[in-house]
Amino acid sequence: MKPLLSVENLQMHFPVKGGVFLRSVASCKAVDGVSLTVHEGETLGLVGESGCGKSTLGKCMVRLLEPTGGKVEFDGDDITHMKRHDLLPRRRDLQMIFQDPAESLNPRHTVGEIVSEPFIIHGIGDRNERQERVGELLEKVGLSASAAEKFPFEFSGGQRQRIGIARAIALNPRMIICDEPVSALDVSVQSQVLNLMMDLQSDLGLSYLFIAHDLAVVRHVSDRVAIMYLGKIMEIADADAIYENPRHAYTKALISAIPIPDPSKREEPRFLEGDVPSPINPPEGCAFGHRMEHPRWKDSVGMDLSLREVEPGHWVQPCPCCTDL
Numbered sequence: 001m002k003p004l005l006s007v008e009n010l011q012m013h014f015p016v017k018g019g020v021f022l023r024s025v026a027s028c029k030a031v032d033g034v035s036l037t038v039h040e041g042e043t044l045g046l047v048g049e050s051g052c053g054k055s056t057l058g059k060c061m062v063r064l065l066e067p068t069g070g071k072v073e074f075d076g077d078d079i080t081h082m083k084r085h086d087l088l089p090r091r092r093d094l095q096m097i098f099q100d101p102a103e104s105l106n107p108r109h110t111v112g113e114i115v116s117e118p119f120i121i122h123g124i125g126d127r128n129e130r131q132e133r134v135g136e137l138l139e140k141v142g143l144s145a146s147a148a149e150k151f152p153f154e155f156s157g158g159q160r161q162r163i164g165i166a167r168a169i170a171l172n173p174r175m176i177i178c179d180e181p182v183s184a185l186d187v188s189v190q191s192q193v194l195n196l197m198m199d200l201q202s203d204l205g206l207s208y209l210f211i212a213h214d215l216a217v218v219r220h221v222s223d224r225v226a227i228m229y230l231g232k233i234m235e236i237a238d239a240d241a242i243y244e245n246p247r248h249a250y251t252k253a254l255i256s257a258i259p260i261p262d263p264s265k266r267e268e269p270r271f272l273e274g275d276v277p278s279p280i281n282p283p284e285g286c287a288f289g290h291r292m293e294h295p296r297w298k299d300s301v302g303m304d305l306s307l308r309e310v311e312p313g314h315w316v317q318p319c320p321c322c323t324d325l
Contacts, residue, residue, distance in 0.1 A: 098164060111155075158186070165196065
């Protein structure tokens, strides 16, 4: 089946400037050769520590950032370096929900102005039609139509995120990049927003790239899960396979850190030793093996660490110090 979104060897290197003339002296490899796909109606969870490049990858996919290298295809079209005029129609099909609704919503605009802005940009409907559509969208995400007259600061964090979701689905997109959409919310509100997103996916046929830290949340909403570390994908498989049979040492460490509510079944977590290497000067070979000072890390230097399929649909970085391949 042809994927809806396909990313091939994507790179996003930010220049690091220094010296009197602020010349580029190095590059920060935030995303360094990522390849993955998302199919129609699927939710792909993307998990990793802070600073591993998850949000940067999502922004590259929607072209909020211009990738340094690689290719992004959406519905068969290469949008990697597509001109703004040609990209505009694709914006209707590919939207984004941001992590912090307090920052992503313009505080000087009313909710109605915020949610109706996509219609104005794409020239859809007249003023009355837009107002009617805004009311429908707000009610669809669990708010009243009268909320359109208020400002974002008059709402709680969960309600603001519902406004962000209403804006994201305004143009009936086919796919939404969800950049940690519940991490800034109270635990009691997280489940409500997650259930809303799953209901919208069922009703509207949406595909999601769901970026998050909480592996328990990711398992609840995802069909497949990709594990990311220092700008690279370490492992990707069906959600059940990732949680029940992880193959990479980094994946195992992340899963062991998931809290278990039953005290009788708790196990000792595998604490990650060392520090995450700098993306400005990443180590050769396996970055995670280098961090853990694994005795076989040097064996990975110079190896081809491209993902290898170990089981149908289960891909792992074939590192001698982190896997048993």
